[in-house]
Amino acid sequence: MNSEPAKPDPVRHRDHGTWLVRYTGRILVVCPRCGGRALVVPRPDIGPPSKYVSDLLFRPRRLACAGCGAVADWAAGQRDTALVGAVPGGTEDPFFRRPLWLQTRCAGRILWAYDEEHVDALAAFVGARLRERRASPTRAMFARLPAWMKSAGCRDEVLAGLSTLRALADRSTPADRSDAAHERGDRPRHHGSLLFRGGPY
Numbered sequence: 001m002n003s004e005p006a007k008p009d010p011v012r013h014r015d016h017g018t019w020l021v022r023y024t025g026r027i028l029v030v031c032p033r034c035g036g037r038a039l040v041v042p043r044p045d046i047g048p049p050s051k052y053v054s055d056l057l058f059r060p061r062r063l064a065c066a067g068c069g070a071v072a073d074w075a076a077g078q079r080d081t082a083l084v085g086a087v088p089g090g091t092e093d094p095f096f097r098r099p100l101w102l103q104t105r106c107a108g109r110i111l112w113a114y115d116e117e118h119v120d121a122l123a124a125f126v127g128a129r130l131r132e133r134r135a136s137p138t139r140a141m142f143a144r145l146p147a148w149m150k151s152a153g154c155r156d157e158v159l160a161g162l163s164t165l166r167a168l169a170d171r172s173t174p175a176d177r178s179d180a181a182h183e184r185g186d187r188p189r190h191h192g193s194l195l196f197r198g199g200p201y
Helices: 054-059 115-129 152-168
Strands: 013-017 025-030 037-042 062-063 070-072 078-079 082-085 102-106 108-112 131-135 193-196
Touching: 025 152, 102 152, 108 152, 115 152
Parallel strands: 013 131
Antiparallel strands: 025 037, 037 062, 062 070, 078 082, 082 193, 102 108
16 A cells, blocks of 8 residues: 655646736836836726726726825727727836836846736746646737746746735835836837727728
8 A cells, every 4th residue: 555645736727818908907007206106097987897808908097106196097099980998018007108016137038017916827827837728829818928937947937036026016115116117118019909989890
């Protein structure tokens, strides 16, 4: 009879095709006035949120800094009968184009996230020994991660970087700002998301 204790199963991650836009409901950014941590969220006075996650690309936003009181509003542009929404991705927030607060240098690159929930989702993926894809990779966040983040050889370094981001989320003063959180303008800006509001196709 084998008396050795059973080995735990490897950590398993199931990718159900979650879009990056799912994590844009709350974004920590660098305040344009004081350089501390500010928050970008959908404006609370616009009405109830849509049941469609893609609506987050078009909902009016508010940037607010608890440190200095700075406030700014964003609204989607318009092209004929369509709203032109934000395009997520990169080291700036997709609405005000402010540097993300959660950035750190990692494996010779910049590791970033929108908020703590985004950090936790990335950590669950990176830390998994087994990864299952259960949806089309067309817009899925995990399928579109850069190869270095998905590499087993970088796993420990990326997990350490995500721990750094998680700690940064609890800090808010200008002195707490990561040296990686600088304005670089490196987001792709070649197009916007379109939401057609009625009328013929």
